[in-house]
Amino acid sequence: MNKIDKPHAIPQFNLYGEINESLHRDAEFIHIEDISTRCKKNNWQINPHRHGVLLQVFCMFEGEIKVKLDERHHLLTGSWVIVIPSGFVHAFEISSETKGVVLTIAEHLLTTNHDQSNKDCFTPLLQSPQLIEFKEEDVLLKQLKNYIKQIEIEFNSAETEQYIMLEWLVKATVLTLKRQLHHFDFQAITNNKSYQIINKFRDLLEKNFTKQWPVEKYASILCISPSTLNRLCKEVVGKSPKTTIQHRLYLEIKRRIIYTDDPLDQIAYNLGYKDPGYFSRFFKKLEGVSPRNYRNNKMDL
Structure with a gap:
């Protein structure tokens, strides 16, 4: 990664550096797009930054990503999901062959309007960045891909109650990631x-x-x-x-x-x-x- 001039403050973006103050006020923000759609515009490199209110979920199903989380560097190949809560500095170098999607969610969506036992289901993925590996034979990988596909369909539709459906699908996706990450009884820990x-x-x-x-x-x-x-x-x-x-x-x-x-x-x-x-x-x-x-x-x- 090329050396980058330091800013006077760590860049804090809404979505990929696009300044849109409405996103900070929109507790219902959900966005999904192919990794290639955005990254090739930036020469397949995303410089160090962090987000103020957004949880980003990078789902890579094929290819290679070099990810920097604060001072730690990771080289990932194959099927991985990178979960980055708000406030954490991150940067990427992505190979042009990489296939996958980036799901961006307002964290508020996962932290309010739940009873406590449901809300705690999401906390492991909201407290620190996570690198979650999937094997081709994993049942949860197939489940994750199905949810992602449904989110893409719903995101691009004009159906009634679109946002309600997106909210349910996003929560199911995040819980699938939590299951893959921990493999333990959720009810025991949330209680x-x-x-x-x-x-x-x-x-x-x-x-x-x-x-x-x-x-x-x-x-x-x-x-x-x-x-x-x-x-x-x-x-x-x-x-x-x-x-x-x-x-x-x-x-x-x-x-x-x-x-x-x-x-x-x-x-x-x-x-x-x-x-x-x-x-x-x-x-x-x-x-x-x-x-x-x-x-x-x-x-x-």
Whole structure:
């Protein structure tokens, strides 16, 4: 991938860089198109960006995709689905032989208007990017292709209640992906109270991590004690809430160092650090180098 000039902020697009403010207000947004339709217009390369309110599902049934998710690079061939929730930086290089579709969904569609047990079915695919592999013999691959085909037909139709049908098909598609990803009993996990609390914690963290809230603040909002939050977080996530908070900040620091040319002091202030020196020490403790050296090293790649 060619070196790309850094913007002043990480590009945040609605759909493929097309600025349309109505999409931010449209909780019912669903879009589908062939990978080739869009990507060949961009020389089969999509530069680093993220989306504010959209979940994107890249379904590749044949070909090759090089995908970058934050700092991690992946080379995928064959049948894969790449699920990218809002807020995550991603980029692609796609071979011209690649066949598949891109399904774009307003996340609001999957997170509201459900009872809690149904809503939690979608959370694993809304919290972090997922790379989901399918084998040709997988029953769920055939099911996925059938849903995709029905979405394409409905998307291009003018039938009455079109959007209701699209909503049902999209939800069936996302649940199919979840089944392929996890292969476990959905009802057991969606009824798990610990899982529900940690999902709420993650959602709070995503919305408030720049405020530098202590663990006690999150626990208070969740109406549990800090020790309970600590125990549940370790059970579900495998690390303490304090570490989870630190790692979210650490990830965002790396994103802004790599994908923007904002001064380091400005990045520190924007992420809630009043002392740039503490910001630098925090980053160096986790990364092993200072923010400045980290940026210089990335510029040389």
